[in-house]
Amino acid sequence: MSPAGRDGAAEPGGDAPGRPGGVGSGAGGAGDRGGAVRTSGTGAVDPGGASGRVNADGARGLSGDVAAAPVSGDAGGGHGAAAGDALAGPAAADPGGAATAAGGGAGNLADRFAAALEAVGGRVHRAADPAEAAERVRGLCGERPVAADRDEVLAGVVSGLVLVDDPWAAEFGLTTALAAAADTGTLALAYDRDHPRGTSLVPPVHIAVVPADRLVPGYADAVARLAALRPVPSGMQMISGPSSSGDIEMELVRGMHGPLALHVVLVGG
Amino acid sequence: MSGAGEDAAPRTVALFASCAADLAAPGPALAALRVLAAAGLRVEVPEAQTCCGQVGLNSGHREPAKRLMRRWIEVFEPYDAVVGVSGSCVATVFHQFARVLDGEWRGRAERVAARTWEFTRFVHDRADGLDLELDTCVTWHDSCHMLRSLGEKSAPRQVLGRVRGLTLAEAADNEVCCGFGGTFALKYPELSCAMADGKLDDFAATRSGGRTPEQVVSADATCLLHLSLRAQARGLPLRTVHIAELLAAALPGGPRSLPADARDGAAT
Amino acid sequence: MSRAPHESAALTGRERVPLTRPGWAAGERQEHRRPLPLVAAEAVARPEARRSGARLADRSRDWHRGGWPEPMAGLRERAAAIRRETLADLEGYLAALTERITEHGGTVHRAATAADAAAAVRRIAAGAGARLVVKSKSMVTEEIELNRALEADGVEVVETDLGEYIVQLGDERPSHIIAPAVHLGREDVADRFEALAGRRLDRDAAALASFARGRLREDFRRADMGVTGVNFAVAETGTLVTVTNEGNARMVTSQPRVHVAVMTLEKVIPRMADLGTLIPLLSYAGTRQPVTVYQSMVTGPRREGETDGPEELHVVILDNGRSRIARGKYAEVLACIRCGACQTACPVFRTLGGGHAYGATYGGPIGAVLSPLLGEHPADAGLPFLSSLCGACGDVCPVKIPLPDMLVDLRADHAERAAPAALAARAGWRAWAAAWSSGRGYALSVAAARLGSRLLPRRLLAALPGPQRRWARGRTLPDLREAGRFRRTLRALRPRREGPADRPEEVGP
Numbered sequence A: 001m002s003p004a005g006r007d008g009a010a011e012p013g014g015d016a017p018g019r020p021g022g023v024g025s026g027a028g029g030a031g032d033r034g035g036a037v038r039t040s041g042t043g044a045v046d047p048g049g050a051s052g053r054v055n056a057d058g059a060r061g062l063s064g065d066v067a068a069a070p071v072s073g074d075a076g077g078g079h080g081a082a083a084g085d086a087l088a089g090p091a092a093a094d095p096g097g098a099a100t101a102a103g104g105g106a107g108n109l110a111d112r113f114a115a116a117l118e119a120v121g122g123r124v125h126r127a128a129d130p131a132e133a134a135e136r137v138r139g140l141c142g143e144r145p146v147a148a149d150r151d152e153v154l155a156g157v158v159s160g161l162v163l164v165d166d167p168w169a170a171e172f173g174l175t176t177a178l179a180a181a182a183d184t185g186t187l188a189l190a191y192d193r194d195h196p197r198g199t200s201l202v203p204p205v206h207i208a209v210v211p212a213d214r215l216v217p218g219y220a221d222a223v224a225r226l227a228a229l230r231p232v233p234s235g236m237q238m239i240s241g242p243s244s245s246g247d248i249e250m251e252l253v254r255g256m257h258g259p260l261a262l263h264v265v266l267v268g269g
Numbered sequence B: 001m002s003g004a005g006e007d008a009a010p011r012t013v014a015l016f017a018s019c020a021a022d023l024a025a026p027g028p029a030l031a032a033l034r035v036l037a038a039a040g041l042r043v044e045v046p047e048a049q050t051c052c053g054q055v056g057l058n059s060g061h062r063e064p065a066k067r068l069m070r071r072w073i074e075v076f077e078p079y080d081a082v083v084g085v086s087g088s089c090v091a092t093v094f095h096q097f098a099r100v101l102d103g104e105w106r107g108r109a110e111r112v113a114a115r116t117w118e119f120t121r122f123v124h125d126r127a128d129g130l131d132l133e134l135d136t137c138v139t140w141h142d143s144c145h146m147l148r149s150l151g152e153k154s155a156p157r158q159v160l161g162r163v164r165g166l167t168l169a170e171a172a173d174n175e176v177c178c179g180f181g182g183t184f185a186l187k188y189p190e191l192s193c194a195m196a197d198g199k200l201d202d203f204a205a206t207r208s209g210g211r212t213p214e215q216v217v218s219a220d221a222t223c224l225l226h227l228s229l230r231a232q233a234r235g236l237p238l239r240t241v242h243i244a245e246l247l248a249a250a251l252p253g254g255p256r257s258l259p260a261d262a263r264d265g266a267a268t
Numbered sequence C: 001m002s003r004a005p006h007e008s009a010a011l012t013g014r015e016r017v018p019l020t021r022p023g024w025a026a027g028e029r030q031e032h033r034r035p036l037p038l039v040a041a042e043a044v045a046r047p048e049a050r051r052s053g054a055r056l057a058d059r060s061r062d063w064h065r066g067g068w069p070e071p072m073a074g075l076r077e078r079a080a081a082i083r084r085e086t087l088a089d090l091e092g093y094l095a096a097l098t099e100r101i102t103e104h105g106g107t108v109h110r111a112a113t114a115a116d117a118a119a120a121v122r123r124i125a126a127g128a129g130a131r132l133v134v135k136s137k138s139m140v141t142e143e144i145e146l147n148r149a150l151e152a153d154g155v156e157v158v159e160t161d162l163g164e165y166i167v168q169l170g171d172e173r174p175s176h177i178i179a180p181a182v183h184l185g186r187e188d189v190a191d192r193f194e195a196l197a198g199r200r201l202d203r204d205a206a207a208l209a210s211f212a213r214g215r216l217r218e219d220f221r222r223a224d225m226g227v228t229g230v231n232f233a234v235a236e237t238g239t240l241v242t243v244t245n246e247g248n249a250r251m252v253t254s255q256p257r258v259h260v261a262v263m264t265l266e267k268v269i270p271r272m273a274d275l276g277t278l279i280p281l282l283s284y285a286g287t288r289q290p291v292t293v294y295q296s297m298v299t300g301p302r303r304e305g306e307t308d309g310p311e312e313l314h315v316v317i318l319d320n321g322r323s324r325i326a327r328g329k330y331a332e333v334l335a336c337i338r339c340g341a342c343q344t345a346c347p348v349f350r351t352l353g354g355g356h357a358y359g360a361t362y363g364g365p366i367g368a369v370l371s372p373l374l375g376e377h378p379a380d381a382g383l384p385f386l387s388s389l390c391g392a393c394g395d396v397c398p399v400k401i402p403l404p405d406m407l408v409d410l411r412a413d414h415a416e417r418a419a420p421a422a423l424a425a426r427a428g429w430r431a432w433a434a435a436w437s438s439g440r441g442y443a444l445s446v447a448a449a450r451l452g453s454r455l456l457p458r459r460l461l462a463a464l465p466g467p468q469r470r471w472a473r474g475r476t477l478p479d480l481r482e483a484g485r486f487r488r489t490l491r492a493l494r495p496r497r498e499g500p501a502d503r504p505e506e507v508g509p
């Protein structure tokens, strides 16, 4: 290494195109600047903390073809038969797999999920079982109109709600999610005839009832869940919090075109 | 660093003064001579040196710049170590030479660049026995190419930290460009001045433990010149000093305080 | 200007919004442009520029000091590699993408030029009988000036991204890739919304955003066609990904009957799994979010039995010089993921109060590199000089595009292609190199500088034509009486005798 560039600068003519590897980029933390005061990033959640491996806990509860054959089981812990197989391929090939987040059981993941989602303005509720989840949802919606997806997970939840078909007429949209990323508080949804696009989008409040065993560690794991779906759904959606905008003086405003509020009821775990 | 191990510590170094030393700012190069001599080194100043070609390259005139780069290599490649007092010029040698030159010159550029040091880093690594004392409060401007091409952030802080009595007050925008940018300052004078004004405001707001910095220190004479000449035109009091001049003033036998005009701090 | 009766609820009353912007910020890019230095001087002098520059500087100070922390640094390396992997086989990935999109029932339109792309969207709109189009934020539709093209056919176009809506009301272009209204303060926004509403409004950001939400909501339902850009297009599955916080892209891709996605060809990426790297990185680089609120993934139009989503999906893939760029030495610029970080980090961009003064579709460092390569307008060739080469852009770029080196190289390309007027400058620089390649020539020029400074007082010098007069605009001239003092002092210090001409000066310990 050249004395002139001791602080993490690479040799001139290094093999990286253009500016040699570390020059000025503080790349890899090898540079001086990487070791210097880091004012930014200390508070950042690790979005890259996704494991390349499929977390064993997370792998359960997802069918290889969720869209066509919704998750079975009524205890919030439905186990899709083909889960592991369907995911192993793409997840293993995930180039985002280098940084592994601290592994942990579902409980740990639930805490991380709650912290991450609440940090971006969502609300997380815990329910021991579907009955308690139903109670929670009823508590939120009361007698007001709800648009709900048709899904096994919601079967026990929708009874007693005032259901409407048109999401534009609803005050609440009720869905589940195929996966939920603990580190970023992200929900992963796929659309089909039973899961229209409007439910989680149009009503001012979105409520998602998610079995805790669908938690995965990182964002990349949630992407891997969606990537494994065959046939590829016509629409898939990642959601991390209520809608927001920073377009006026770069000041964060919560509640823009999408829902103004997002509630997630984690069931079991 | 693999260029020279501890055993092979250079005893003789060539000083790369930069054309700025010949045209407008001789102080830093002269001060560097004193500091390096005080560290027990034999310093040679190759008389044939002129300019690294940076200003031509950055103005879009690559071929004329390459001519000066090749000359620079010829002048400095006989030396085991080259120490430059302009962070920006050293960055040009380090980063641009091998990128821009072709054929055998690329390899020669890489080899000599591997032996070329920015002054502050050299003092940090090779001249740690200096007895330095200066009762002052200063702020450091991270000049762009030193910070980003050389990746240098820690050496100046550590070297300033060795000066007894010196307080470093960090400015919030110490990493922001001063607006000089070579011919940019001529092409876009209003923009360039507005950028300098941002820095002047930032310096004015800088404090450390209730102390206000007396001087702005950096390792690039041209950035400092730009800032001080802008301040002068606006009638603002701003004093600037190159780190070599500051260290020379802090040596035993030096004034051990910064003169109002640090220009002659080294010429004794 | 008289307008067709409004289909759009959101734009009703638009005529009442006063235009406050300078000509160079106008929604339509100017054909006749004043020289960049004049526009830059004007931009810098605006108090608005000072305010928005300060806001951007606050962000940059919080975000960019200290470089890339782990694990983002690792993500950055992977993203840089993914983007270069894509560029190495652009046509291969595009072929796969096209095949997948078609398989899923979408229609792909390749457009060689901006005009072709605009024409393609016009045809689609005409075919669908579209009267009202809702758009989510997209830079490529700025590049092809789509709104003008559709409006010429009597189609009303509504920008639904809050920032884009604000600039549309003021007939401006977006001033930042991801923060289109960053050049405006909340007072400016409030003025526009109040003119629109014809009544007083609460002036805090939340109330203003809520006003816009209410206005735009109706249009999402009424529009017959939705137009989006594309952040990433996945070759493996034919999936189009849009990244937003507001949720407008979700509306635009789900409510209208027709969805047109416009993308430039380098938006393609190999695999779905790559999103696990690229989206967190884009979010971090652009806004320091772990991930943005929404990523919408569209694979074909709605399927049988589905109750919402577009019946038709059209994907317009624009080249506009990019396959040429991909074959040349600036190919890496196509790795860009349009995060806007280089703009936020650029002190020149900030001091100009945003990207309008650049005159091109893309401002800031990415614009100064990309615009001359696209060749949108001859004046764009000068953009690489609108930079102090501080290098901040290269540091913050999440895909490691060597923007500072590209700026230097584009300057050289420009000088090589120079018009006859610049030949004198070239000769001057050659003479400079010749003089400074010899000890005598160098010594002579140093002596001349000193002599000049002695004969002409600085005050007089500042008035004479030449580069020093430009320096003197705002700065005292340097004291060139210092010229030559360095070597004179060395000679005085030298222990004994005159050495041979090129003998090094020595100073003992």
Ligand code: SF4
Pocket (backbone or CB within 6 Å): C177, C285, C335, C336, C337, C338, C339, C340, C341, C342, C343, C366, C393, C396, C397, C398, C399, C400, C401, C403
């Ligand atoms: S060039 Fe880099 S920093 Fe600038 S917008 Fe593109 S990806 Fe972001």
